[in-house]
Amino acid sequence: MTAATRPLTEGMFRDRADRSIVLIGGYSPSSGRTHFPRLAACPYTGADDVEEVELPTDGTLWGWTAVTARPPGYDGEVPFGFGVVELSDGLRVITRLTVADPGALAFGQPMHLVADTLQTDEDGTAVVTYAFAPASGDPHGSAA
Amino acid sequence: MDVSITGIGLHPFGRFDGVTVTDMGVTAVRAALAEAGNPRFQAAFCATVYSGVAAGHKVLGALGLTGVPIVNVEAGCASGGAALMLAAHSIANGQYDTVLVFGMEKMPKGIIRSSFFEPWREQGGLAVTPAYFALRAQRLMRESGVTKEHLARVCVKNRANGADNPNAMYQKPTTAEDVLASRVVCEPLHLHMLCSPNEGAAAVVLQKSERGDGAVRIAAAALRSHLPGSVLGEATPMSGIDDTGITPPSSLAADAAYEEAGMGPTDLDVVECQDTDAARELLGYEELRLCERGGSAALLESGATEPGGRLPVNPSGGLLAKGEPLGASALGQVVEITQQLRGTAGPRQVAGAGAGLAHTVGRGANAAVVILKR
Numbered sequence: 001m002t003a004a005t006r007p008l009t010e011g012m013f014r015d016r017a018d019r020s021i022v023l024i025g026g027y028s029p030s031s032g033r034t035h036f037p038r039l040a041a042c043p044y045t046g047a048d049d050v051e052e053v054e055l056p057t058d059g060t061l062w063g064w065t066a067v068t069a070r071p072p073g074y075d076g077e078v079p080f081g082f083g084v085v086e087l088s089d090g091l092r093v094i095t096r097l098t099v100a101d102p103g104a105l106a107f108g109q110p111m112h113l114v115a116d117t118l119q120t121d122e123d124g125t126a127v128v129t130y131a132f133a134p135a136s137g138d139p140h141g142s143a144a
Numbered sequence: 145m146d147v148s149i150t151g152i153g154l155h156p157f158g159r160f161d162g163v164t165v166t167d168m169g170v171t172a173v174r175a176a177l178a179e180a181g182n183p184r185f186q187a188a189f190c191a192t193v194y195s196g197v198a199a200g201h202k203v204l205g206a207l208g209l210t211g212v213p214i215v216n217v218e219a220g221c222a223s224g225g226a227a228l229m230l231a232a233h234s235i236a237n238g239q240y241d242t243v244l245v246f247g248m249e250k251m252p253k254g255i256i257r258s259s260f261f262e263p264w265r266e267q268g269g270l271a272v273t274p275a276y277f278a279l280r281a282q283r284l285m286r287e288s289g290v291t292k293e294h295l296a297r298v299c300v301k302n303r304a305n306g307a308d309n310p311n312a313m314y315q316k317p318t319t320a321e322d323v324l325a326s327r328v329v330c331e332p333l334h335l336h337m338l339c340s341p342n343e344g345a346a347a348v349v350l351q352k353s354e355r356g357d358g359a360v361r362i363a364a365a366a367l368r369s370h371l372p373g374s375v376l377g378e379a380t381p382m383s384g385i386d387d388t389g390i391t392p393p394s395s396l397a398a399d400a401a402y403e404e405a406g407m408g409p410t411d412l413d414v415v416e417c418q419d420t421d422a423a424r425e426l427l428g429y430e431e432l433r434l435c436e437r438g439g440s441a442a443l444l445e446s447g448a449t450e451p452g453g454r455l456p457v458n459p460s461g462g463l464l465a466k467g468e469p470l471g472a473s474a475l476g477q478v479v480e481i482t483q484q485l486r487g488t489a490g491p492r493q494v495a496g497a498g499a500g501l502a503h504t505v506g507r508g509a510n511a512a513v514v515i516l517k518r
Contacts, residue, residue, distance in 0.1 A: 008264050035383055063282055068327075073263065074266060092384050118268060118269075127267075
């Protein structure tokens with residue numbers, strides 16, 4: 001039996017049939033710009049024509065570090081990886097990383113979107129967030 | 145503009161248990177007003193972020209100086225620059241002759257918790273300020289050839305300067321070895337490469353310039369916010385685009401200030417810039433156009449920004465030595481530059497300084513650039 005889960009926040013990503021997830025962004029046809037997470041208006045022009053768009057699940061690593069001390073308001077594990085992934089359409093997204101050793105990561109390495117359990121609530125509900133992992137091999141291991 | 149700084153005052157920056165933020169504001173305001181000869185002021189602008197409702201009113205209320213308009217100003221790390229801009233332009237535009245500007249802060253301890261971020265960002269570990277600083281530092285290292293040794297050198301420089309500043313939180317010099325031996329907070333940033341949020345206050349009295357008064361003048365006071373699209377800017381959105389063509393808010397503010405002052409970066413003799421972390425100072429060199437893009441490591445290596453160099457940066461010790469009381473920070477820089485231009489900076493004095501720039505940038509994003517000249 002699978003324990004109950006809840007997303008970190010509504011509307012940021014959705015589950016797919018194969019248990020993978022996909023990020024939900026916003027696209028403004030008038031500005032031609034995509035953003036994440038989806039907002040009511042285009043953050044580049046203020047246009048109110050934002051449409052929901054599923055973002056690419058693959059990208060490359062553009063920036064990374066690890067948070068070593070538990071920050072206020074956060075109940076997950078430390079250290080944890082944190083960085084920016086440039087998606088295949090060019091959008092750069094702030095993200096949790098599954099690798100918490102900065103020395104095991106390299107600029108430009110292929111990354112893939114995964115669901116990651118952040119913490120477990122008192123009632124046993126797992127809080128799930130999006131994260132990026134190296135595209136091949138052990139998601140918590142070292143880069144090739 | 146014809147606006148002079150006729151009084152300056154500080155409450156030291158550090159940690160002061162039992163001293164309220166109002167007490168600190170009173171100390172700085174009293175000193176600044178006394179130096180200016182206790183003039184009647186027609187308005188007051190108070191910079192603070194964490195002090196709550198009507199913080200400036202409480203300070204002036206404690207001194208029996210209410211009745212005039214008192215405006216409390218919040219613009220993140222640039223709050224003091226914002227308050228100074230409003231005050232200076234109100235005089236330049238003829239609204240007032242004399243305006244009091246002050247700022248104070250008593251920061252929470254530890255990693256700064258900010259209502260800027262939605263609760264889910266905190267819960268998801270996506271609101272960690274030093275982690276954003278680290279990503280920006282890493283980018284600077286990748287794109288400008290900056291190394292950890294350069295970051296340590298900034299710390300050594302500013303802490304050495306702070307050793308000569310009796311109002312700084314840290315008055316002991318440090319070594320590159322000690323900086324690099326301090327624990328890693330967020331790679332590549334070590335603990336001693338990050339400034340300490342703390343407490344303090346600063347105040348300045350601005351008056352319409354009288355011909356031949358010999359006072360330090362405000363040549364420019366500019367405030368700007370971010371343009372959309374930069375994922376690692378101080379606005380910290382959750383996504384952005386390739387931002388190589390997006391001018392950062394510090395450059396927007398600097399360009400506006402240079403234009404307002406009719407001066408350029410080569411006309412400056414001394415700079416106080418935002419060194420929240422060691423890499424932020426180097427990024428400031430580039431954003432304030434003290435060097436070309438990618439040239440910050442070379443400028444540091446040249447020794448130009450050291451005491452005795454062509455353009456000393458953060459002779460006060462910067463935030464790395466003084467700590468960062470948000471609302472007081474920018475005005476603390478203005479007090480330092482004023483002392484430098486008056487020639488009263490003691491062991492920190494930059495010889496013959498005739499023009500100086502003060503720069504703050506932070507959450508919002510907000511960036512302020514103030515240029516003073518003799």
